[in-house]
Amino acid sequence: MNKFNINNLDLFYGETHALKNISLNIPNRQVTALIGPSGCGKSTLLRTLNRMNDLVENVKITGDVHFDGNDIYQDSDVTALRMRVGMVFQKANPFPMSIYENVAFGLKAQGNKSKDEIDAIVEESLRGAALWDEVKDRLNSDAFGLSGGQQQRLCIARAISMEPEVILMDEPTSALDPIATHKIEELMDELRKKFTIVIVTHSMNQAKRIADKTAFFWMGELVEHNDTAELFNNPVDQRTQGYVSGEFG
Numbered sequence: 001m002n003k004f005n006i007n008n009l010d011l012f013y014g015e016t017h018a019l020k021n022i023s024l025n026i027p028n029r030q031v032t033a034l035i036g037p038s039g040c041g042k043s044t045l046l047r048t049l050n051r052m053n054d055l056v057e058n059v060k061i062t063g064d065v066h067f068d069g070n071d072i073y074q075d076s077d078v079t080a081l082r083m084r085v086g087m088v089f090q091k092a093n094p095f096p097m098s099i100y101e102n103v104a105f106g107l108k109a110q111g112n113k114s115k116d117e118i119d120a121i122v123e124e125s126l127r128g129a130a131l132w133d134e135v136k137d138r139l140n141s142d143a144f145g146l147s148g149g150q151q152q153r154l155c156i157a158r159a160i161s162m163e164p165e166v167i168l169m170d171e172p173t174s175a176l177d178p179i180a181t182h183k184i185e186e187l188m189d190e191l192r193k194k195f196t197i198v199i200v201t202h203s204m205n206q207a208k209r210i211a212d213k214t215a216f217f218w219m220g221e222l223v224e225h226n227d228t229a230e231l232f233n234n235p236v237d238q239r240t241q242g243y244v245s246g247e248f249g
């Protein structure tokens with residue numbers, strides 16, 4: 001089953017044609033990796049899935065993006081969409097508050113949960129992000145006191161706490177060392193059981209390790225999309241072949 005069906009999607013930033021006639025299905029509860037050289041449109045495509053590009057001036061989008069069968073560009077409730085489609089950015093961006101408050105923030109804003117309920121969800125989310133054991137004794141400490149890798153897992157916990165169906169990740173490990181990267185990758189293996197994950201990565205090894213499906217982009221075009229092993233071992237297009245073999249990019 002597909003979580004997203006993207007059909008004939010074109011996106012322009014002013015004169016820049018950043019996405020060219022993209023059609024792509026994103027399967028439910030799997031990890032889909034978007035790869036390709038810098039500037040090929042990976043982050044742009046990721047951001048179309050929760051309408052983050054709407055915030056950019058002079059953006060023009062045609063085609064459609066169906067999420068669970070509904071066209072997200074026809075439905076005006078963008079806040080509801082972003083609750084269902086959470087996002088984790090390249091650089092960890094904790095709020096300037098305690099570890100606990102970072103995760104509780106969105107839950108409190110919803111205004112319909114008791115303190116006990118919020119406490120339980122905070123713990124569950126921190127466990128889900130494989131961070132609980134490291135922070136359980138200092139939940140009231142400043143989130144900026146955590147290491148970069150811990151901050152990124154905190155951001156994942158914050159995303160999970162809202163119970164999204166999809167988590168978009170834009171190069172979530174590019175600022176992390178190999179050990180922190182490994183922890184996040186292990187975590188992804190757990191997360192895919194509950195969530196649909198779409199990840200932009202510059203690391204082909206990372207895509208190979210974690211992604212079920214991989215899509216290769218080139219200058220705004222989707223060149224090839226397949227099961228990850230198939231895309232890397234038997235690329236059909238010469239551009240994919242060149243990129244995955246490290247000839248360019």
Ligand SMILES: Nc1ncnc2c1ncn2[C@@H]1O[C@H](COP(=O)(O)OP(=O)(O)OP(=O)(O)O)[C@@H](O)[C@H]1O
Nearest residue numbers: 013016018036037038039040041042043044045056
């Ligand atoms: N906010 C923006 N305003 C104008 N042009 C933009 C904007 N964001 C991206 N672009 C342009 O759109 C194209 C695709 O950019 P995008 O960031 O999606 O590529 P990318 O594949 O994610 O690149 P990278 O790997 O370097 O992050 C590029 O030509 C870029 O310069």
